[in-house]
Amino acid sequence: MRRNFAKAYLLLSPSLFWLTLFLVIPVLFIGVISFTTNGDFGAIIYEFSTEAYTSAFSSLYAKVIWQSIWWAFIATVVCLIIAYPFAYFIAHSGKWKNLLLLLVMVPFWTNLLIRLYAWIILMNNQGVINNVLLDLGFIEEPLALMYSPGGVILGLVYGFLPFMILPIYSSIEQLDKTYLEASEDLGAGPVKTFLNVTLPLTFPGILAGFIITFVPAISVFVVTDLFTGGKLLMVGNVIRDAFLVEMNWQLGAALSLLLMILVLLSLMIFMRFTSRKDRKLLV
Amino acid sequence: MRARTKKILFSFSLLVFLFFYIPIIFVVIFSFNDSKLGTVWTGFTLEWYGSILQNSQLISATMNSLYLAVVTTIIATILGTLAALALHRYTFIGKKSVEFLFYIPVVIPDIVVAIALLAIYGILNMSLGLNTAVPGHVAITISYVMLVVLARLSSFDNSLEEAAKDLGANEWQTFWKVTFPLIFPGILAGALLAFTISLDEFVISYFTLGPGDNTLPVLVYSMVRLGVSPEVNVLSTIIIAIMFVVVLIVGLNMRKRGDVK
Numbered sequence: 128m129r130r131n132f133a134k135a136y137l138l139l140s141p142s143l144f145w146l147t148l149f150l151v152i153p154v155l156f157i158g159v160i161s162f163t164t165n166g167d168f169g170a171i172i173y174e175f176s177t178e179a180y181t182s183a184f185s186s187l188y189a190k191v192i193w194q195s196i197w198w199a200f201i202a203t204v205v206c207l208i209i210a211y212p213f214a215y216f217i218a219h220s221g222k223w224k225n226l227l228l229l230l231v232m233v234p235f236w237t238n239l240l241i242r243l244y245a246w247i248i249l250m251n252n253q254g255v256i257n258n259v260l261l262d263l264g265f266i267e268e269p270l271a272l273m274y275s276p277g278g279v280i281l282g283l284v285y286g287f288l289p290f291m292i293l294p295i296y297s298s299i300e301q302l303d304k305t306y307l308e309a310s311e312d313l314g315a316g317p318v319k320t321f322l323n324v325t326l327p328l329t330f331p332g333i334l335a336g337f338i339i340t341f342v343p344a345i346s347v348f349v350v351t352d353l354f355t356g357g358k359l360l361m362v363g364n365v366i367r368d369a370f371l372v373e374m375n376w377q378l379g380a381a382l383s384l385l386l387m388i389l390v391l392l393s394l395m396i397f398m399r400f401t402s403r404k405d406r407k408l409l410v
Numbered sequence: 411m412r413a414r415t416k417k418i419l420f421s422f423s424l425l426v427f428l429f430f431y432i433p434i435i436f437v438v439i440f441s442f443n444d445s446k447l448g449t450v451w452t453g454f455t456l457e458w459y460g461s462i463l464q465n466s467q468l469i470s471a472t473m474n475s476l477y478l479a480v481v482t483t484i485i486a487t488i489l490g491t492l493a494a495l496a497l498h499r500y501t502f503i504g505k506k507s508v509e510f511l512f513y514i515p516v517v518i519p520d521i522v523v524a525i526a527l528l529a530i531y532g533i534l535n536m537s538l539g540l541n542t543a544v545p546g547h548v549a550i551t552i553s554y555v556m557l558v559v560l561a562r563l564s565s566f567d568n569s570l571e572e573a574a575k576d577l578g579a580n581e582w583q584t585f586w587k588v589t590f591p592l593i594f595p596g597i598l599a600g601a602l603l604a605f606t607i608s609l610d611e612f613v614i615s616y617f618t619l620g621p622g623d624n625t626l627p628v629l630v631y632s633m634v635r636l637g638v639s640p641e642v643n644v645l646s647t648i649i650i651a652i653m654f655v656v657v658l659i660v661g662l663n664m665r666k667r668g669d670v671k
Contacts, residue, residue, distance in 0.1 A: 131500045138496035139508060142489040142552050146511060149545035150518075153526030160529060171533075213426045216419040227423075229661040234430045237653045238610055238627055241646040244634045245433030248440060251638065255436060258450065285429070317412065338517060346519030349612070353634055363521050370525050370617070380529070383522045394517050398510070407561060409516055 154387060161380035171376060179377035183385065188365060188378075192385075195361040198276060199345035202283035203291070206340050207333065209284070210291035218299040228296070235289035243282055243353050250278060250354075273354040279361075282350040287343055291336040294408040298332025299325075331401040335408035338393045346386055362386060434650060441643035458640040468645065471629040474540055475609055478625060482547040482608040487601040489548070490555025491593075497556070498563040515553045523550060524617035531618065538620040546614035551607050555600035562596025602660070 136143075161179050164172040182188065217227045234242060249255045250272040257269040272278050302325065310320040348363030357364065362382055369379030397409070444453035462468060497509065515523075527546050531538060570592070574584040612627035619628065626649075633642045 129500055130502065132502045135496045135500035135502040135505075138492045142493040142556070143508070143511070145485075145489060145545075145552065146515070146549060149527065150515065150523065150549045151511075153530045154518075154522065156533075157522070157526045157529060209426060212419055213423050216423040219416075219419075225661065229657055230427060231430070232657045232661065233650075233654050234434070236606060236610065236657060237434070237650055238612070238630065240612060240627060240630045240634055241437070241649060242433065244630075244638075244642060244646060245437045247634070248436050248638055248643075249433055253450075253638075285433070288430075317415070342517055342519055346521050348521065349631070363519075366521055366525060370528060376529060376532075379525055383519075383525055386519050387522055390517050390519065390522075391514075394510075394513060398513075406513070407557060409513065 157380045157387075158384050160376050161384050163377060165375055165377045176377070179375075179381035182378055183381045188382070191360045191365055192362060192382075194276075194359075195345050195363075198280055198283065198361065199341055202280050202287070202344050203337055203341045205280070205284050206288050206291040207337065209288060210295050210336065211333070214292050214296040214299055218296055231289055231292055235293070239286050239347075240349060240353070242285060243350060246282060246285060247273065247353065274358060276359065278354050279350055279359055282354055283344045283347070286347070286350060287340045290343070291340045294335040294339065295329065295332040297408055298329040298335075298405075302328055331405035332408055334397055334400060335405070338397055339409060342390055342393065345389070437643055438647045438650065441640070441647040443640065443643070446640060458644045462641055462644045462648075465641070467624070467629060468626075471624040471626045474623055475626040477540065478543055478547060478615070479605050479608040481541075481544055482551055483601050483605045485544070485548045486551040486555050486604040487597060490552045490600055490604075491559050491597055493552070493556045494559035494563060495589075498560055498566075512553045512556055515550045516557075518550075520550065520611070520613040521617075524614045527614070528617045538618060538623075540619065540623045542620065543615050543618045543623075543625075546618055547608045547611060550611070550614070551604040554603045554607065555597075558600035558603060559593060559596045562593050562599075566592060 160171060162175055162177065164174040164176040165178065166172045183192070217224060217231070220227055247254070251257070252269040252271070254272070256272060257266075260266045261269065306324050306328065307320055310324045311317075315323065345361070346363050348361060348367050351357070351359050351361050351364055362385075366379045366382050366386075369375045369382070398406075401408075440451075441458060442454050442456070443451055444455040444457075445451070493512070497505070523546050527542075531542060536542065566589075570588055571584055574588045575581075579587065610627065611625075612631060615625045615628050616631065619625065624632070630642070630645065633639065633645070
């Protein structure tokens, strides 16, 4: 690799320019807005104020923040519990491997809105599940399946499960099989080998999966929006409404900045605990 | 793996596949349902397919989506490829920070990008239209192109470039005659990824498009909000079918070339 400052930055300049202008500056600007004063009708008065943060941590929105963290966390853990054995199976399914992986890619690439809509067909009050249960006489009235935290978590799991499967799959797939053989030769049983060899070696995949599942899960607004019609809220709903309905940009900006800090922290943790070759697990 | 473990894993994975596909299968089935009111089967019909093809909103949303995806792909592919070349070839001061910067779009919540751009447009008093979604779409896709091309470059034999230069080719000739053809599959894969991400993108479009300029996902959102309807069933089925075919074609081609990830 050559040392050439000028040429490197010449090649990098178009993308750095774009990312700075349309990503870094806008996000920094959001940071500035979060500390301004909210005038009437959404005006931004450039006087320092921490009111947006006081309001974000007031009981009303603090509840939404904790709720979002909690639901996204549960959904991510459920994804992990489903994804690991599933990815393990695919990685060990020989000639079927590629076909099975393609079957995971189809839902992965199908728009989230459409996949959530599919669950609405199943779960709404006149939906397939309620109709079947009513016909069988198990219930007298339709169950409010979508309008509950359970429904929201199901939507999050269904929406982001492929994000967890793919990095874990890659890390299991890249696992050097000779380590497993060595472990068994040294007398470790399958359980011991799994816990002491496989699991630690596939940890980067788990960490990558955790980040790229948790981040969209905590910031998504369409799940609560489409399933509960805004009766249950996550941080994303509050940010959207702050910008599009209530014209309280300061609050939306403050919550976005908190999300951004969370994301940068998790990215730093990921870079700290993984090697350069693990980085591509994120993509 | 022991036979019993394998059996348990097999049954478990089968359940996961059912979890993935049962909801999708119901959408497909109901797209052929005679009833206008949702989820009770009353009989087979193709009526809804006929009516959706004449839906002018849908046609203009599709055109908008394709336009955005093409523009995004062109810009992101050029910028991302140049960045990958720089990161592959050179060491320089600030390289770590540049790499970190490129990972931010991969993990940043799309809603933060969206409202940040919306805020900037608002402050500058810009009127929103179809093109105001381009900056956001490109910003979140550059990194993917860069990373895919970089992966291709890492298996690239640098001595080939040196050989070309030893034989008297200048830098420009070396790039177009040697480097570019060899990394072209990577560039193509990156472009395809950028195209798909842009086509699928909802949140940034939702915030930064003008009021009249729907893309397909934005249109789907406004339709789904109104509840279950035959039109959405049909539209979803068509999109799912296209996705299925595309994934199958791309997958089979990669398998033939033997570089499935």
